[in-house]
Amino acid sequence: MTKKKTATPHTKQTKPSSRHKAGRGHCLKLLRQLSAYIDGELASDICKEIRSHLGACPNCEVFILSLQQTVILCRHRPVPPLKSADRVALRRAILKKANAK
Numbered sequence: 001m002t003k004k005k006t007a008t009p010h011t012k013q014t015k016p017s018s019r020h021k022a023g024r025g026h027c028l029k030l031l032r033q034l035s036a037y038i039d040g041e042l043a044s045d046i047c048k049e050i051r052s053h054l055g056a057c058p059n060c061e062v063f064i065l066s067l068q069q070t071v072i073l074c075r076h077r078p079v080p081p082l083k084s085a086d087r088v089a090l091r092r093a094i095l096k097k098a099n100a101k
């Protein structure tokens with residue numbers, strides 16, 4: 001009979017990554033990044049974080065799906081022409097900013 005020592009000198013036991021807590025703070029933090037996520041502007045590690053959250057959080061998953069749908073719909077629509085009144089107001093606002101310097 002040989003007794004093996006159970007000492008583990010170098011390898012620390014890594015905790016199994018704690019399951020997603022449906023914390024609102026986490027969801028909110030994520031929601032702020034969602035539009036950038038959909039546009040593919042986020043770093044890959046943040047994308048991974050978001051994807052794993054989406055897998056665990058049905059609320060956010062539904063939300064991002066509908067957001068994606070909306071973005072797709074918007075992209076396929078032609079940009080509506082500006083009303084002339086809006087155009088004038090916009091030009092005025094731009095000129096005002098430019099002149100303010």
Ligand SMILES: [Zn+2]
Pocket residue numbers: 026027030053057059060
């Ligand atoms: Zn969530």
